[in-house]
Amino acid sequence: MASKLKYETARFSGAYGTPEQLPEPTTPEVSFVGRSNVGKSSLLNKLLGRKALAHVSGQPGKTANINFYDVDGVMFVDLPGYGFAKVSHAEKRRWSKLIAGYFDQRRSFNLVVALIDIRHDAQDIDQETLAFLTQAELPFVVALTKADKLSRARQERQAATLARQLNVDRSSMVVTSAKAGTGIRELRGLIEAACL
Known part of the structure; x- marks a missing residue:
């Protein structure tokens, strides 16, 4: 495999609604997790250089299944957004079972990209x-995510605050914006380092 992923080859590979349906892991996997309205689909599309491969909805909580995208032999795994209020309790339970079921399997977890909205303080569910x-x-x-909504100085302050609140190293955070393209090259580099 070349040292760079060919993102333009990305294609939708399948959507799965229960852990039992998930395909056998045969390739490196990068998983994307985050709250429902954190901008996961937008960031995925930006990473893949595509307008609408991952479905972007004006309505949070739309990704109800685990979606797999084949990117040059690496699987990008889009997990349902969590913590969204406007779905039924049964659906929420199904989502959390689905996410837990995915992480319970023996898979090649090369990298998990945890998305957090830079504009807000860390929520309990992000900390968990x-x-x-x-x-x-x-x-x-x-x-x-959504760094374009803040000034550069504010981005840095907020990143430092979130690192403290989440108890993670500032160096394990990437400030991104799907709109402005901020942090996309850096994130791609981390994904490639983890998978290739």
């Missing part, structure tokens, strides 16, 4: 997610 990833010893990086 990062505590879980740390405890499970899964390699992860925190992508701080």
Whole structure:
């Protein structure tokens, strides 16, 4: 495999609604986790250099399955957004079972990209997610999304605050913006380093 991923070859590979349906892991995997309205689909599309491969919805909580994208032999795994209020309790339970079921499997967890909105303080659910990833010893990086909404100085201050609140090293965070393209090259570099 070349040292760079060919992102333009990205294609949708499948969507799965229960852990039992998930395909056998045969390639490196990069998983994307985050709250429902954190901008996961937008960031994925930007990373893949595509307008609408991952479905972007004006309505948070739209990714109800685990979506797999084949990117030059590396699987990008888009997990349902968590913590969104406007879905039924049954659906929320299904999502959390699905996410837990994915992480319970023996898979090639090369990197988990945990998305957090840079504009807000860390929420309990974000802290729980990062505590879980740390405890499970899964390699992860925190992508701080929607950075275009803040000034550069404010981005730095907020990143430092979030690092403290989440109890992670500032060096394991990437400030990103799907709109402005901020941090995309850096994030690609981390993904390639983890997978190639």
